[in-house]
Amino acid sequence: MQDFRVEIQPSQKWFLDYNNKRNLRIVQPDSFFVYWETKFSPDKSKLITNGTGYSDMIYTTAPGWPFLIYDIEDNTFQRVNGIDNESGEYKYPHLQNSIWFNDGTGFYFEYVGWLLGSTTYNYYDIFNMTFSKVDFASDRIIFLIGLMENNSLLSLYEEESEQLKLTVYEPGTDSQIFLQNNVISEKLKKRHWHNIEWSQESELIVFSEFYPDNSHSKISVTNLDGTYYKTYTSGEYKDNRPIWSPDGSTILFQRAIDNNSYKFMKIDLETGTVSDFLEAGEIDAVEIYDLDY
Numbered sequence: 146m147q148d149f150r151v152e153i154q155p156s157q158k159w160f161l162d163y164n165n166k167r168n169l170r171i172v173q174p175d176s177f178f179v180y181w182e183t184k185f186s187p188d189k190s191k192l193i194t195n196g197t198g199y200s201d202m203i204y205t206t207a208p209g210w211p212f213l214i215y216d217i218e219d220n221t222f223q224r225v226n227g228i229d230n231e232s233g234e235y236k237y238p239h240l241q242n243s244i245w246f247n248d249g250t251g252f253y254f255e256y257v258g259w260l261l262g263s264t265t266y267n268y269y270d271i272f273n274m275t276f277s278k279v280d281f282a283s284d285r286i287i288f289l290i291g292l293m294e295n296n297s298l299l300s301l302y303e304e305e306s307e308q309l310k311l312t313v314y315e316p317g318t319d320s321q322i323f324l325q326n327n328v329i330s331e332k333l334k335k336r337h338w339h340n341i342e343w344s345q346e347s348e349l350i351v352f353s354e355f356y357p358d359n360s361h362s363k364i365s366v367t368n369l370d371g372t373y374y375k376t377y378t379s380g381e382y383k384d385n386r387p388i389w390s391p392d393g394s395t396i397l398f399q400r401a402i403d404n405n406s407y408k409f410m411k412i413d414l415e416t417g418t419v420s421d422f423l424e425a426g427e428i429d430a431v432e433i434y435d436l437d438y
Contacts (some may be wrong), residue, residue: 159428160217163438172215182241183437186249189391191216192437193243193252200243212243214271225269242339244289247296253279253289268316281314282321287335290350291343299343301329301406309333311369326371338361340385347393347414349373353385364398364412377412378419384410390438397422397438407434 162168184193194216212225251270265280266289279298288301293313300325302312311324330350332354333341340353340362348368354376355362363380364387367373378384383401390396391393396412411422425433 148302154192159430161423161428169428172220182243182326183435184243184245184252185437186245187247188249189248190218193245195241200227212269223271225274242289244291244298246331247292252331253298254291255289263304279314279316282319283312286312288338288341292340292345293343301333301338301341303335307335309338324369326367326369328365328371328374329368332365334359337385340387342388344389344393346391347389349393351387351389351396353387353398356380364396366396366414377414377417378410388436388438397434397436399434406432409433409436 157241160170160172169319174282182193182195186192186235189335194213194215200413206402207346214225215221216223242255246268250272251268253266253268256265256267264287266281266286268277268279269275281300283302285303286300287303290299290301290311293299296316298314298316300312301315302310304310307352308330311326311329313322313324314320329350329352331353334355337353337355337359338374341350342352343350349366350368351364351366353362354365360383361380362383363376363378364384365374365376367375367391378398379397384398385401387396387398394414396414398410398412399407400410401407409423411420425431
């Protein structure tokens with residue numbers, strides 16, 4: 146197998162004070178480029194992000210990025226690079242879509258085997274630094290959405306017809322419940338399934354509803370069984386990557402200004418008000434993307 150080189154543009158994670166966006170902290174681990182995905186732990190003491198090494202780093206297997214777990218109080222990083230402690234095998238070269246366990250002791254994640262075109266779902270224990278595989282009853286799970294209050298894992302399931310459905314998995318059991326939600330089945334497009342997030346507090350799902358030509362999208366909300374549905378943006382822009390506030394009262398999302406520029410917007414669920422939240426120039430950044438709250 147031939148080696149190949151991956152060029153990465155440097156990026157940084159910025160911590161912003163929600164009420165004073167000029168009060169910020171820049172996070173950059175030594176010799177690493179933090180790259181994409183940002184997920185706070187439930188108690189906001191840690192942050193998971195993807196990262197890679199130097200920009201001329203060579204990969205001999207599949208391209209990918211390890212997780213970096215940032216301890217906010219200690220200002221330290223723990224690298225989760227997918228090496229199995231027992232065998233020493235490099236099992237998970239590309240890690241993505243982390244879903245924290247409710248008590249913060251670990252997280253679920255997806256491993257994408259790019260060369261094989263396969264995805265497996267796994268759990269990482271932070272304190273024991275061990276991996277374990279999640280064995281779903283079905284092999285048609287395509288995306289992990291979030292955890293419910295009882296630590297059940299809410300996920301997206303793809304039928305043979307390519308229609309999407311919700312499923313709830315009980316960790317440590319063979320129990321897997323399929324939910325009928327016509328809103329998700331009809332309005333969430335397969336290629337945009339990553340634009341979806343669950344809120345335990347509001348018990349609602351937010352997602353990006355794309356138009357057939359993918360040129361525009363709007364932010365919509367539904368409940369688990371699809372009996373509630375509301376759209377909060379007009380579809381005039383491409384609105385995606387929505388996330389919930391911790392209390393489930395606000396949604397932040399990314400709006401494309403043009404093909405290469407974005408800004409963050411805010412939705413107040415009670416009033417339905419959509420307002421500007423952050424543009425790159427406000428914090429002297431060239432570009433902003435990928436947020437958590």
